[in-house]
Amino acid sequence: MTAHFNTLYEVAWQFMIYAFIGWIWETALVSFREKKFVNRGFLRGPIIPIYGFGAVAIMTSMKPIASMLIWAPLSNVLISMIYIGIIATALEYLTSLAMEVLFKTRWWDYTTHRFNIKGRISLHVSIFWGIGGFCLWRFVNQPVMWLYDILSFEGVTIIFVSFYALTLIDTVWTVIELINLRGVVIRIHSASEEAIGQLIERVEQFTENLDALTDNISDNIEEYKDDLSNRLEIAKRAMKRNALHVKYEGLLLLTDLVDEVRSKGKNWASDQDRALIKVSDQFKKVRKHLRFFKHYPNARSKHFKSKD
Numbered sequence: 001m002t003a004h005f006n007t008l009y010e011v012a013w014q015f016m017i018y019a020f021i022g023w024i025w026e027t028a029l030v031s032f033r034e035k036k037f038v039n040r041g042f043l044r045g046p047i048i049p050i051y052g053f054g055a056v057a058i059m060t061s062m063k064p065i066a067s068m069l070i071w072a073p074l075s076n077v078l079i080s081m082i083y084i085g086i087i088a089t090a091l092e093y094l095t096s097l098a099m100e101v102l103f104k105t106r107w108w109d110y111t112t113h114r115f116n117i118k119g120r121i122s123l124h125v126s127i128f129w130g131i132g133g134f135c136l137w138r139f140v141n142q143p144v145m146w147l148y149d150i151l152s153f154e155g156v157t158i159i160f161v162s163f164y165a166l167t168l169i170d171t172v173w174t175v176i177e178l179i180n181l182r183g184v185v186i187r188i189h190s191a192s193e194e195a196i197g198q199l200i201e202r203v204e205q206f207t208e209n210l211d212a213l214t215d216n217i218s219d220n221i222e223e224y225k226d227d228l229s230n231r232l233e234i235a236k237r238a239m240k241r242n243a244l245h246v247k248y249e250g251l252l253l254l255t256d257l258v259d260e261v262r263s264k265g266k267n268w269a270s271d272q273d274r275a276l277i278k279v280s281d282q283f284k285k286v287r288k289h290l291r292f293f294k295h296y297p298n299a300r301s302k303h304f305k306s307k308d
Contacts, residue, residue, distance in 0.1 A: 022051020
């Protein structure tokens, strides 16, 4: 086997192993946090490709500088961690950006974390990547490659053909799902904004009718009217905000609201009913992609700026 071919096999082995290790890590972590089993595999198989790509990038880029590092000084360890953290963070940022551009989706969001950049990366996560990546490179990669070395060429080939054939099929299937989901997300935002806008009109009409009603009633109801008007204004703003900035989980929960409004809105104009029907129809399509919502409970659809 030529050196070039052997290197290619080593990279393929590292990607496979670390993508699987990443799936185990994230699934265990998120399941513990959510207090229920959450399969974090973006694909159907038990792998998370970004961990595979990240590990390959780390192992490959560390080879040229490994000989220059003396492990006794603490400074060299820190330099290695910082270097690895930068590589992993850059990959995380680019992946988040690419997926949001392609699929109108942000599968992780660090906007609530301190020291984040556009919610795509954050300082404490980058520190974790640096420490974790260093541990993988320094302590885990050696036994991983030892396992590779003891396998026969034929055995490794069979494993690779099986793994990468299934992964290719899985990837194509998932990309088709995401393309369909992208269209649904765009339509659902458009339809929900239209429907919420009409609901807000109803709220405003109710407020106007309340003003007219209180003109004919004693002044002691004025305080009640002001309180109710304030509540309606808060509700109106909340409806706008929820229509514009919504988690996928929230999109699913809105289904019940839409169905309830439709069932109670028999006296509404036909165009208003049609708007709600459009939202309801899109929600039904969203339900076909429940596995994405379950795997990534904090995923957000594209952020639209509020008009408030």
